[in-house]
Amino acid sequence: MPTIIRFHQLGGPEVLRFEEVAPQEPANGEVRLRVQAAGLNRAEALFYRGQYLEKAKLPSRIGYEVAGVVAAVGEGVDSGWIGKKVATIPAFGMNQYGTLGEQAVVPAFALTEYPANLTPEQAAAAWMQYLTAYGALVFYGKVSAGDFVSIPAASSSVGLAAIQIVRDAGATAIAVTRTSAKKDELIALGAHQVIVSGEEDYTARMQEITGGKGTRLIFDPVAGPYVETLATGAAQDSILFIYGGLSMQPTPFPLMQSFRTGLSVRAYTLREITTKPERLAVAKKYVFDRLADGRFVPKIAKTFAYKDTVEAYRYLESNEQVGKVVIRVS
Known part of the structure; x- marks a missing residue:
């Protein structure tokens, strides 16, 4: 029988368990995937620790992003999906549709085919990061040539996606990182400038x-x-x-600076794109086209075997990585 990853209590990566389950039949509007690779996200670590926006209903599955092959479809889903290589877009809650395991059942609206030039590992490392950055920088921010864009936590997968999006728009990508350890790699990965926030005066450098x-x-x-x-x-x-x-600290509103410059401070989540079909369709094409022609290349920091899932999440939480942490499932 296939195995999935599930947890029965909140805590660190050690709460994750491999569990055998019978093949799950997809319901109306759903598909079942044979999973080949999974991309890990900080949201999942917050989820199993009980610190995420969505609170886990125990026992709970986990995972947003996988790539695999469609093995079965439920009622109302085009049978033409069967056998296709696809990736999941994080357009659902993990309580209902956790994906990490040898099989995953997900809503058909969260599927996307990916360009043939990508491996399953790359396909599982693309959609969260590029769609997240797209929504803020392209859809809302209208980034364009001549803009300067500040990107804190730039070595994360979303940060690196933002660098590529900014460059593609002809704007200037300014990576912000706490120490100089990742500075050279960030430059190599496309940042025009790097500010080391723990060692430099951010305001003066900007x-x-x-x-x-x-x-x-x-x-x-x-x-x-x-x-x-x-x-x-x-x-x-x-x-x-x-x-x-990520700081897990109260966030002050920079009132005086907003008075001076007209600065707008805005909370943003990917759901603003994924819950609007017309927005999502445009976003998917934007990302797909750039993955296909090589303008966007997902950076994989490290790939783990499926059996080493717990260790993979420990590495994710170490903050040592530059790019995406990926699990090769099959």
Whole structure:
């Protein structure tokens, strides 16, 4: 029988368990995948720790992103999907549709075919990151040539996707990272400039890089007190997108800087794209086309065997990686 990953209590990666299950039959509007690879996300670590927006209903499956082959379809789903190589878009809750395991049942609307030039590992490492960055920077932010864009936590998979999106638009990607350990790699991966926030004066460096203009878009998953510092480097009529709360600290509103520059501070989640079919269709094509022609290339930090899933999540939580952590399932 196939195995899946599930947890019965909250805690660290050690709560994850391999469990044998019978093949699950997809219901109306669903498909069953034979999973080949899985991409890991920080949201999943928060989920099994009980710190995510969606609270786990125990016992719970886990996982948003997998690539695999459609093995069966439920009522109302085109049988032409069977046998196709697909990836999942994180357009569902993990309580209902956790994906990590040898099989996964997901809603058909969350499927996407991926370009033939991608491996299953790359396909499982693409959609969360590029769609998340697309929504803030392209759909809302209208990033364009001449813009300066500040990207904190730039070595994350979403941060690297943001760098590629900014470059593709002809704008300037300014990576922000805490230590100099990842600086050279960030430059190699496309950042035009890198600010080492733990070692440099962010405001002074931003003024130097932008010629005193400041950055029009800020794309931040950390939140917390550093938001006030990010605001000091903002341009007139700029937008600070906060798409996560990794600091786990209260986030002040930078009122005085907003008075000075007209800075807008906006919470943003991927659901703003995935729950709107017309938006999602445009976003999928945007990402697919750029994956297919090589403008976008997912960066895989490290690939783990399925049996080493717990160790893979430990590595994810170490913050050592640059790019996506991936599990090869079959």
